[in-house]
Amino acid sequence: MSYHKELAAAKKAASLAARLCQNVQKALLQSDVQSKTDKTPVTVADYGSQALVSFVLQQELRAEFSLVAEEDSKDLRKDGAQEIVERITKLVNYSLTSDGSYNVTLSTEDVLKAIDSGRSEGGSQGQHWVLDPIDGTKGFLRGDQYAIALALLDGGKVVLGVLACPNLPLTSLEDAGQHSPNNEVGCLFFAEVGGGTYMQPLDGSSAVKVQVSAVENPEEASFFESYEAAHSMHDLTSLIAQKLGVKAPPVRIDSQAKYGALSRGDGAIYLRFPHKGYREKIWDHAAGCIVVTEAGGVVTDAAGQPLDFSKGKHLDVDTGIIVTNQKLMPLLLNAVKESLKEKAPSS
Ligand SMILES: Nc1ncnc2c1ncn2[C@@H]1O[C@H](COP(=O)(O)O)[C@@H](OP(=O)(O)O)[C@H]1O
Ligand SMILES: [Mg+2]
Ligand SMILES: [Mg+2]
Numbered sequence: 001m002s003y004h005k006e007l008a009a010a011k012k013a014a015s016l017a018a019r020l021c022q023n024v025q026k027a028l029l030q031s032d033v034q035s036k037t038d039k040t041p042v043t044v045a046d047y048g049s050q051a052l053v054s055f056v057l058q059q060e061l062r063a064e065f066s067l068v069a070e071e072d073s074k075d076l077r078k079d080g081a082q083e084i085v086e087r088i089t090k091l092v093n094y095s096l097t098s099d100g101s102y103n104v105t106l107s108t109e110d111v112l113k114a115i116d117s118g119r120s121e122g123g124s125q126g127q128h129w130v131l132d133p134i135d136g137t138k139g140f141l142r143g144d145q146y147a148i149a150l151a152l153l154d155g156g157k158v159v160l161g162v163l164a165c166p167n168l169p170l171t172s173l174e175d176a177g178q179h180s181p182n183n184e185v186g187c188l189f190f191a192e193v194g195g196g197t198y199m200q201p202l203d204g205s206s207a208v209k210v211q212v213s214a215v216e217n218p219e220e221a222s223f224f225e226s227y228e229a230a231h232s233m234h235d236l237t238s239l240i241a242q243k244l245g246v247k248a249p250p251v252r253i254d255s256q257a258k259y260g261a262l263s264r265g266d267g268a269i270y271l272r273f274p275h276k277g278y279r280e281k282i283w284d285h286a287a288g289c290i291v292v293t294e295a296g297g298v299v300t301d302a303a304g305q306p307l308d309f310s311k312g313k314h315l316d317v318d319t320g321i322i323v324t325n326q327k328l329m330p331l332l333l334n335a336v337k338e339s340l341k342e343k344a345p346s347s
């Protein structure tokens with residue numbers, strides 16, 4: 001089965017959402033940022049991106065579809081939120097129409113409804129779109145890395161994924177340095193099951209096929225992890241890297257831009273070990289996972305099991321998520337096992 005039509009719609013949606021986010025990041029107002037009930041931040045751009053992607057998928061596919069997405073309109077429907085909803089609506093309308101992509105004017109209610117069409121629970125039956133409208137909101141607020149991550153599940157498996165990374169340099173992070181001011185940024189990664197992974201500039205010029213790093217010697221490998229220590233245990237990952245023999249210091253960047261960078265061989269390993277009790281969400285990994293696996297990489301939990309996207313909104317992973325190439329995975333799994341044993345509280 002081919003997903004060409006769906007992939008084209010996903011690329012269009014993610015590219016337009018990236019433009020919306022870029023406009024907001026340039027002129028971010030303090031009033032644009034709110035705190036969710038779980039204390040994590042959300043901005044007008046998260047909501048705007050979700051509304052826009054939902055609208056574009058509906059327009060392009062013209063069929064009933066199920067969308068599992070991170071945000072909902074609950075807080076936006078509260079008293080006092082009218083002004084922020086109007087601002088989101090203006091942003092969405094501007095992003096849809098400014099380059100002539102669409103000739104529409106959505107109302108505030110249309111935008112709230114579009115956000116809420118992301119309320120599906122997903123599952124193992126049929127097709128479900130999976131969206132993180134801004135992954136790495138904390139990075140977005142810092143002016144650092146973030147991604148718009150959109151994937152399609154069919155029968156519980158990820159069959160396509162698109163990652164728009166507006167601040168990721170077009171050349172390797174290692175060559176360019178993360179914050180090099182003269183470096184061109186803005187990458188769109190996309191993958192369809194069985195078709196490989198491609199990267200193109202967000203401005204739309206031509207795509208190139210990408211491959212994960214072929215490094216076999218851990219001493220030559222570098223690894224990615226969350227910038228935020230609250231999202232992944234940096235002391236544990238440092239022990240894993242040490243046991244593996246990795247010499248380079250960790251590259252800490254936000255969002256699934258890590259999966260994108262890994263898919264083109266910028267680094268060789270991605271380690272994610274959330275603190276106890278955190279449950280991973282499917283939208284934080286679905287697009288990144290296919291982008292890396294179609295580029296020849298392997299994504300598993302800390303026990304070496306593949307990620308299962310068929311169980312609803314959450315991933316039931318054992319302890320952590322690890323990503324690398326086929327050659328390094330057995331060594332990495334060993335280093336993870338040893339490190340977890342060493343760190344486990346003695347009974
Ligand atoms: N305590 C925690 N542990 C692990 N992940 C967390 C977390 N709190 C939030 N996250 C998730 O980490 C994601 C960002 O990952 P990274 O650290 O790789 O940038 C967030 O996505 P959002 O920014 O979409 O909310 C959020 O879903
Ligand atoms: Mg969030
Ligand atoms: Mg996220």
Ligand SMILES: [Mg+2]
Nearest residue numbers: 070132134135
């Ligand atoms: Mg998000």
